[in-house]
Amino acid sequence: MAFTPLSSIGRYFSLMFRVFSKPEKFSVYIRQIIFEINNLGISSLPIIAIISVFMGGIITIQAAFGFDNPMVPIYAVGYTTRESVILEFSPTIVCLILAGKVGSNIASEIGTMRISEQIDALEIMGINSAGYLIFPKIAGAVFIFPFLIAISMFLGLWGGYVMGISAGACSAYEYVFGIQAYFEPWKLYYAFTKVVVFAFIITSVSAYYGYYTHGGALEVGRSSTNAVVYSSILILLFSLILTNLFFNR
Amino acid sequence: MIEIKNISKGFDGRQIVQDVSFTFHKGKTNLIIGESGCGKTTIIKLMVGLHEPDQGDIIYDGQNFPKLSTKGQQEIRKQIGMTFQGGALFDSQTLEENVMFPLDMFTDLSRHEKMDRVNFCLDRVQLTGKNKLYPAELSGGMKKRAALARAIANNPRYLFCDEPNSGLDPKTAIVIDKLIHSITQEFDITTIIITHDMNSVIEIGENIMFVHKGQNWWTGDRTQILNTNNRELFDFVFASEYMKNLFMAGKK
Known part of the structure; x- marks a missing residue:
């Protein structure tokens, strides 16, 4: 059966309605949320840490060698690194990476459960399968992603510090002064708002593609691909919308 | 006891189940048999609410399942146990x-x-x-x-088994059949089994519906099935020419 974009949006919202209906048993859901926090969040920490440290370093070196004008103070290197990491790299780029890792994981897990009749088994037991399978993933991701991104921000700035000093781009004092200069706290609020929205998009869109998988292994692979592609597109779209909302004040 | 009355279901303009009626008795192993693709699994999926019937009634001990609210259906489902072809663990x-x-x-x-x-x-x-x-x-x-x-x-009060012994060797298949049969009697539940394994039919078939082209083609029990005059059922039971000849020779 072919679905038009409009009917897909309708199906997505109808699925979300089921996801957020009253759970059968709160204690089981809480246990699942804790499991998902570990499964989706903590297990993503190594890849986020590695990428953040290296990207922080790269941004610092690029900034340092871009600012060859003596009119630009050296602390601008730290300032630029902070702005890049906090505003865009950690909330958006890291979430795009998480869309690939977590999104494909969710879509393939739920898709495999669909084709192997595990979701039918849940339904026959009288369980709201959408709520049981998807709600803990959304709640877990919305809770843990801001912590992951906070760690990513810290490691990005630390990577910049290490690389900036070791490459001779700036001194420790100049870098630290730079990352503190002209700091506006609302930018953190903007960054974490984006993260919460992206966490919801990644988990709900990926779960949607997994939940409506039909067929066999080939379709599970296709659902997984669609989950990553559409999550990424929506992340970029909502990044644009939220940036407009926050910066065009 | 579960009664299905005149249930029909079609997909994409193709009629899969047509006007099927049958009564599944409590404390008995009720079998739905038929060739692959005849509509057996669709019937069971209609009964447990995974598909909605286009028409007809599915009555669980007096409660018409398709007419119940979502909450009412969930209450019935809590009393259902089901095994799937692949296990679905x-x-x-x-x-x-x-x-x-x-x-x-x-x-x-x-x-x-x-x-x-x-x-x-x-x-x-x-x-x-x-x-x-x-x-x-x-x-x-x-x-x-x-x-x-x-x-x-x-x-559960109702146990559904979708091909519980498919892909198993005959000895293990009989073990599963006997297990389901004894559980049915021990707990006095209504058990519905989909199968196309003739060993199962002979071993535990207490109340059998033969489905052909989406319709209830024949009903009876394991003693009646071997002496049937129904052409399609006979061809299904004796799909092997060798067995057919052996049976006919024994009859003479």
Whole structure:
């Protein structure tokens, strides 16, 4: 059966309605949320840490060698690194990476459960399968992603510090002064708002593609691909919308 | 007891189930038999509410399932146990967790009481001591038995088994059949089994519906099936020419 974009949006919202209906048993859901926090969040920490440290370093070196004008103070290197990491790299780029890792994981897990009749088994037991399978993933991701991104921000700035000093781009004092200069706290609020929205998009869109998988292994692979592609597109779209909302004040 | 009355279902303009009526009795092993693709699984999926019938009634002890509210349907479903062709065990959970799952969701039993029930169910299907194994570590026959253990964990009133012995060797298949039969009698439940295995039919077929081209083509029991005059059923039962000739020679 072919679905038009409009009917897909309708199906997505109808699925979300089921996801957020009253759970059968709160204690089981809480246990699942804790499991998902570990499964989706903590297990993503190594890849986020590695990428953040290296990207922080790269941004610092690029900034340092871009600012060859003596009119630009050296602390601008730290300032630029902070702005890049906090505003865009950690909330958006890291979430795009998480869309690939977590999104494909969710879509393939739920898709495999669909084709192997595990979701039918849940339904026959009288369980709201959408709520049981998807709600803990959304709640877990919305809770843990801001912590992951906070760690990513810290490691990005630390990577910049290490690389900036070791490459001779700036001194420790100049870098630290730079990352503190002209700091506006609302930018953190903007960054974490984006993260919460992206966490919801990644988990709900990926779960949607997994939940409506039909067929066999080939379709599970296709659902997984669609989950990553559409999550990424929506992340970029909502990044644009939220940036407009926050910066065009 | 479950009654289905004049149920029909079609997909994409193709009629899969046509005007099927039948009564599934309590305490008996009720079999739905027929060739692959004749509509057996669709009938069972209509009965448990995975598909909605285009028309007809499905009555669980006086309650018309399709006409109930979502909550009402969920209440009936809590009394249903079902095993699927592939087992449909939850891959990420051990055998123990799989069997405990319906108890976690729908009972307020203590951890100790739940463990007792899990061990009882695993003993009942001869999987004693396999608590910590994952589905991937089980053989085909063990998966079917594990699915049966999960299906009976919450004391269901209705047990549905979709080809419980497909893909198994004849000896293991008979073990599963006998297990389902004894569980049906022990707990006095209404059991519905889909099969196209003639050994099962002869072994446990107490109330049989033969489905052909989506219709109820014949009803009877295992003693009547071998002496049927129904052409399509005869061809199904004696699909092997050798067996057919052997049976005809025995009759003479």
